[in-house]
Structures are given as structure tokens and as C-alpha cells.
Amino acid sequence: MCIRDSPTLVLMFSLNKDNFLICMWRMKEPWERTKEMYMNEPRMPALTESKLRQPSFRIILKLLSALISNSGFAKGLFTDEELSYQFYDNIEQEAKFLERLLQFLEHFTRKKLNLEPLSIIKSQGDYKEAHELLQTFATCARSNKSSNESLKATKKSPIIESRKKYKPTVRE
Numbered sequence: 045m046c047i048r049d050s051p052t053l054v055l056m057f058s059l060n061k062d063n064f065l066i067c068m069w070r071m072k073e074p075w076e077r078t079k080e081m082y083m084n085e086p087r088m089p090a091l092t093e094s095k096l097r098q099p100s101f102r103i104i105l106k107l108l109s110a111l112i113s114n115s116g117f118a119k120g121l122f123t124d125e126e127l128s129y130q131f132y133d134n135i136e137q138e139a140k141f142l143e144r145l146l147q148f149l150e151h152f153t154r155k156k157l158n159l160e161p162l163s164i165i166k167s168q169g170d171y172k173e174a175h176e177l178l179q180t181f182a183t184c185a186r187s188n189k190s191s192n193e194s195l196k197a198t199k200k201s202p203i204i205e206s207r208k209k210y211k212p213t214v215r216e
């Protein structure tokens with residue numbers, strides 16, 4: 045069996061008993077692409093399928109803070125305290141963190157990201173937005189462009205409250 049791997053597809057080739065070539069393919073799951081983007085970074089937390097399939101805010105924060113400390117990309121956007129999970133004791137603080145990160149990424153990429161902080165935090169069954177955020181950040185960090193201009197622009201602009209209205213609920 046021969047396996048060809050691309051960023052979005054996994055192709056598998058094999059011969060059956062009559063020597064006919066069989067080709068099978070499947071789309072990569074979002075967590076698989078995220079794992080590929082983060083797995084070669086030093087001091088990265090263990091990237092298991094169970095953690096990445098449904099990433100919690102804690103996992104997202106660990107991955108982002110490890111990439112920030114390893115690459116220096118977006119260094120200064122958050123304080124060391126803000127990159128520690130103990131700093132966040134409610135969903136509003138987590139949403140503000142993600143909102144600032146989204147503003148920074150929008151300045152850096154010069155594209156509007158259709159991601160909602162609350163959707164990322166409270167994703168119930170659909171984790172595509174969390175993976176899109178992680179993959180966009182990793183792509184930007186590896187672009188070898190300076191993030192200084194985007195850092196200044198993000199720090200000057202006020203933190204916009206969450207794009208969706210937040211309704212306080214008991215944390216699950």
C-alpha cells in the first residue's frame with residue numbers, strides 16, 4: 045500500500061488479489077491539519093487526537109502560547125499572565141482574548157475572518173472555527189513577515205466587544 049499525503053487529502057493506493065490498482069481517498073479532518081501545522085514546534089503540548097478533535101479553550105491557549113514563545117510571532121500582543129490559563133475564570137475574559145487575537149489576525153492578513161469568539165469557546169459538536177483560528181495563526185507565524193505593524197494597529201484599536209451578544213450562562 046502506498047499513501048500520498050496532501051494538505052487536504054489522503055490518497056491510498058494498493059493492488060488487489062488480481063493485481064488491479066485500487067485507489068481510495070478521504071478528506072483530512074480539521075484536527076489532522078492542525079496537528080500537522082503544530083507538531084514540529086518545540087515545547088509543544090502532546091497533540092493527541094482526543095485533545096485536538098474537540099479543542100477546549102485551554103488547549104487553544106496552550107498551542108497559541110507555545111507558538112508565540114517559539115516563533116516570536118505576535119510577541120507583545122498578550123502579557124505572560126494572559127497566556128496562562130489561570131488568568132481566565134469566565135467566558136467573557138476568554139472571548140476578549142479571542143477577539144483581540146482575531147483583530148490582530150485580520151490586521152495581519154488584511155482579510156475579514158468570519159469567526160466568532162463565542163462560537164469557538166462554546167462550540168458544541170462543530171470545532172471547525174477553532175481549527176480555522178489555529179491554522180490561520182500558524183500560517184501567519186510561518187510567513188516570515190513582521191507582525192510589528194499589526195501589533196501596533198491592534199493595540200491602538202479598542203477591543204471590540206464580542207461580535208455576538210453575550211448572554212451569561214452557567215459554565216458547562
